[in-house]
Amino acid sequence: MAGPVLRKVRAGEGARLVRLDPDRGLVEAARRDPERFEALYRRYLARVYSFAYHELGDHHAAEDATEKTFLRALAALARFEERATPDDGPGASTFRVWLFRIARNVIANERRTARRRPAAPLVDAAAVAGPLDPERTVELREASSAAWAAVRRLPDDRRRAIVLRFVDELSTSEIAAILGRSEGAVRVLVHRGLRTVAAELRGARVGRGSGS
Amino acid sequence: MTPPAGGVRAVGALRTDAYLDALLAAAERRAPDVPVDVALDPDVRLAARRLAAELVRVHPSFRFEERLAARLADAAAALRPDRRARGGEPLPFPVAVATGSVALLGGRVPAIEPRPAELPSELPAQPPAELPAGLAAMAPAVAPGRRLPRPSLRPAAGSPMLGLPSRAGLPGWPPFPAFPALPAFPALPALPAVPGLAARQLLIGGAVTSLSLAGAWVAWRRSRPAGRPGAIGGRRFGGPPGGLPGGIGGGFA
Structure with a gap:
C-alpha cells in the first residue's frame, strides 16, 4: 500500500497537512497529451481487472468491465478534479478513487446484466x-x-x-x-x-x- | 482511546481495521511476522490472514492488455486537439477575403461569414454603355422591377444562320450502305531460305559487345603470323622482335 503524499498548506494562522494525489504528475501529463494515459493504464490495469474479476467471477466479464472502465476514464479525464480538502476525506480526491468509482459503476451494470443471463459460478x-x-x-x-x-x-x-x-x-x-x-x-x-x-x-x- | 460512536461493535471494527493495516503492510514489505492484537477475535484474525493469502490480485492476459492498450491509444489519438497523431498537419482551408482574392491564411484571421450576393432591387432604365451589343439589345425588353427574361436561342434578324434550312422538315437519315465483304487475304508465297540467317547471333549490350569484339580481334591477331604489317605496331610497343606481341595490355603498359 503506497503511503500518501503530503504537503503542508497554510490555512489561516496555522498549517495543516493536505494529502496530494500520488498520480498527479501522470494525470497532468495525460491531460496535456491523452496518449500519456498509458502510464496510468499500466499502473492500474491489474487492480481494476482484479476488482472486476472478484466481483464478477468471470474472466470475460472482467475484461469487458476493465475495458469500459479505462475507456470511460480516458474520455472523462478532463473532468477529473483533484479536491484536496479535508471535508472530502483524505482519499476522496485521488485519481485512484475516481477510477475505482468508474469501475464500481461499470461492474454494477455488468452484474445487473449478468443477473439477467446467469453463468457458471x-x-x-x-x-x-x-x-x-x-x-x-x-x-x-x-x-x-x-x-x-x-x-x-x-x-x-x-x-x-x-x-x-x-x-x-x-x-x-x-x-x-x-x-x-x-x-x-x-x-x-x-x-x-x-x-x-x-x-x-x-x-x-x-x-x-x-x-x- | 475514546470509544467511538457505536459502542463495542465500533471498537471491534476499529481494532480489525488496525490489524488489517498492519497485516497488509507486512505482506507488502515481505515481513515474516504480523503484529498480533490479543484483544482481536482469533477467528477473525485467522479469516483475515486466510483472505490476505488467498484473495490474490489477478492480472489479465498479456494479449488482452496489449489489445486494450492499442484501443486506448486510438482513442487518445482521436482526443488530441491538433490531430497530429493521425498522420500529419491539416492543410489550412482557403479563405476568401473581402477583396475577392483567395489566400491561405492558416486560420489566423477571424472567419468571414458567408453572405448572399447583393443584387440591385431595381434595374436601370438604360443599359450601361459597357454592356455587349447582344445583351444591350435585350435590355430594353426588361421593364424595371420585372424578372429577367429567359434568353432566346433563336438567331437574330440578319444572322447568316437564318438562311439555313430548318431541321424540322428534313427526312430521317438514309440507311447506312452496307459495305461489301472483303476478299480473303491471299496467302503469301514462301520466301527462299537465306543462308546463315538462322545462325545469326544476338548481341546484347554495348560493353559486352565491345569486349566480345576486342576478344575476337585478339584471337584473330594471335592467329596471324609475325612479319605481317599488323604486327609492326605490336613490336614497336614492346613486343618481342620477330615474334608475337607480348600481349595487348603488357605491350601498352
Whole structure:
C-alpha cells in the first residue's frame, strides 16, 4: 500500500497537512497529451481487472468491465478534479478513487446484466498447487473454494468492501470514497464480513473434522 | 482511546481495521511476522490472514492488455486537439477575403461569414454603355422591377444562320450502305531460305559487345603470323622482335 503524499498548506494562522494525489504528475501529463494515459493504464490495469474479476467471477466479464472502465476514464479525464480538502476525506480526491468509482459503476451494470443471463459460478479462482501433488491440489481447491464461497455469499456491500480491502489493498478512507459511505461504515462492513467468513470457515473445519 | 460512536461493535471494527493495516503492510514489505492484537477475535484474525493469502490480485492476459492498450491509444489519438497523431498537419482551408482574392491564411484571421450576393432591387432604365451589343439589345425588353427574361436561342434578324434550312422538315437519315465483304487475304508465297540467317547471333549490350569484339580481334591477331604489317605496331610497343606481341595490355603498359 503506497503511503500518501503530503504537503503542508497554510490555512489561516496555522498549517495543516493536505494529502496530494500520488498520480498527479501522470494525470497532468495525460491531460496535456491523452496518449500519456498509458502510464496510468499500466499502473492500474491489474487492480481494476482484479476488482472486476472478484466481483464478477468471470474472466470475460472482467475484461469487458476493465475495458469500459479505462475507456470511460480516458474520455472523462478532463473532468477529473483533484479536491484536496479535508471535508472530502483524505482519499476522496485521488485519481485512484475516481477510477475505482468508474469501475464500481461499470461492474454494477455488468452484474445487473449478468443477473439477467446467469453463468457458471467461480469455483477455483485461487487454487495454487504443484501439478505433481493431486491430493494437495484437491485440498487447496476445496479450501479456497470454501473461502471463496464464503466471500461470495456475503451481501454486496460487504463483499465489495472485502475485495477492495484485500485484493486492491485500498485504505478504509479510499473504500469509503469509492462506495460513498463513511469510514466508520466501511470499517463495520469489513469487520462484519470477516466475522461471517470466519464463522463459515470454522463450520467448514468442524464439518471436515467430523467427517474424517 | 475514546470509544467511538457505536459502542463495542465500533471498537471491534476499529481494532480489525488496525490489524488489517498492519497485516497488509507486512505482506507488502515481505515481513515474516504480523503484529498480533490479543484483544482481536482469533477467528477473525485467522479469516483475515486466510483472505490476505488467498484473495490474490489477478492480472489479465498479456494479449488482452496489449489489445486494450492499442484501443486506448486510438482513442487518445482521436482526443488530441491538433490531430497530429493521425498522420500529419491539416492543410489550412482557403479563405476568401473581402477583396475577392483567395489566400491561405492558416486560420489566423477571424472567419468571414458567408453572405448572399447583393443584387440591385431595381434595374436601370438604360443599359450601361459597357454592356455587349447582344445583351444591350435585350435590355430594353426588361421593364424595371420585372424578372429577367429567359434568353432566346433563336438567331437574330440578319444572322447568316437564318438562311439555313430548318431541321424540322428534313427526312430521317438514309440507311447506312452496307459495305461489301472483303476478299480473303491471299496467302503469301514462301520466301527462299537465306543462308546463315538462322545462325545469326544476338548481341546484347554495348560493353559486352565491345569486349566480345576486342576478344575476337585478339584471337584473330594471335592467329596471324609475325612479319605481317599488323604486327609492326605490336613490336614497336614492346613486343618481342620477330615474334608475337607480348600481349595487348603488357605491350601498352
